[in-house]
Amino acid sequence: xxxxxxxxxxxxxxxxxxxxxxxxxxxxxxxxxxxxxxxxxxxxxxxxxxxxxxxxxxxxxxxxxxxxxxxxxxxxxxxxxxxxxxxxxxxxxxxxxxxxxxxxxxxxxxxxxxxxxxxxxxxxxxxxxxxxxxxxxxxxxxxxxxxxxxxxxxxxxxxxxxxxxxxxxxxxxxxxxxxxxxxxxxxxxxxxxxxxxxxxxxxxxxxxxxxxxxxxxxxxxxxxxxxxxxxxxxxxxxxxxxxxxxxxxxxxxxxxxxxxxxxxxxxxxxxxxxxxxxxxxxxxxxxxxxxxxxxxxxxxxxxxxxxxxxx
Numbered sequence: 001x002x003x004x005x006x007x008x009x010x011x012x013x014x015x016x017x018x019x020x021x022x023x024x025x026x027x028x029x030x031x032x033x034x035x036x037x038x039x040x041x042x043x044x045x046x047x048x049x050x051x052x053x054x055x056x057x058x059x060x061x062x063x064x065x066x067x068x069x070x071x072x073x074x075x076x077x078x079x080x081x082x083x084x085x086x087x088x089x090x091x092x093x094x095x096x097x098x099x100x101x102x103x104x105x106x107x108x109x110x111x112x113x114x115x116x117x118x119x120x121x122x123x124x125x126x127x128x129x130x131x132x133x134x135x136x137x138x139x140x141x142x143x144x145x146x147x148x149x150x151x152x153x154x155x156x157x158x159x160x161x162x163x164x165x166x167x168x169x170x171x172x173x174x175x176x177x178x179x180x181x182x183x184x185x186x187x188x189x190x191x192x193x194x195x196x197x198x199x200x201x202x203x204x205x206x207x208x209x210x211x212x213x214x215x216x217x218x219x220x221x222x223x224x225x226x227x228x229x230x231x232x233x234x235x236x237x238x239x240x241x242x243x244x245x246x247x248x249x250x251x252x253x254x255x256x257x258x259x260x261x262x263x264x265x266x267x268x269x270x271x272x273x274x275x276x277x278x279x280x281x282x283x284x285x286x287x288x289x290x291x292x293x294x295x296x297x298x299x300x301x302x303x304x305x306x307x308x309x310x311x
Contacts, residue, residue, distance in 0.1 A: 037189060046094050049212070052214045062242045074107070074108045081105055117228075144156065247274045
């Protein structure tokens, strides 16, 4: 399996693992689907499922207001990470921010309330034998700083702003051995596990029906559209969650739905070197998904974007 997909990753300059599975009993197609990989932010789907399950079961009030303090806020490129003041949100709005823009402070607040042990227990209950959450996002980022010889993530970022080129290059080499980038030492999953998670959510078997429905609806509103969704155009719909980490890991999981009712769960995980071509790898994630889907169901009308459209 996967013979036609490997060249896609080779051209983009990355390693890749992919699995596409029909949600309606039509089989699956993939490449290295059982390899352990670094989940990055795609693990937020599991966090969202757990939070929504607690809402549905009455264990947590979704409307409860929580203060996310600026002083100890988890870093990130978007959302509340960029705020200068304390922010007050409800738990359910944190789920929305976590899945739509991958907000890190919301994620860590939810993980702190739910508990990492609880997330791992849910993964085990769902049969996700390759999936283990080792730490929250702040702890993960600080571990990267420590592995590169600094006090924490903030210290690393401060140093890198004015680091000499030769020292920066050595840091990039060391980065590849960081615990957070090693699925044997940090959080881990597999393409097979994430497709299983999506299948259980989309079929309403991962938790209470309302919880599954909320996760599906919010994933459909993710702003990132340049990975899996880049290979499909309306009326095909894509609900997804992306994940990236320090310019090395770029992932996405999602469900592709056709107007005729066909649905496919997809998980794509990539790994490259720092400074690699982000756009090429993003596009490869969509292309690999489309190739796997076409190989799975050669009769499917896989509608891809015309790269020359509008020129």
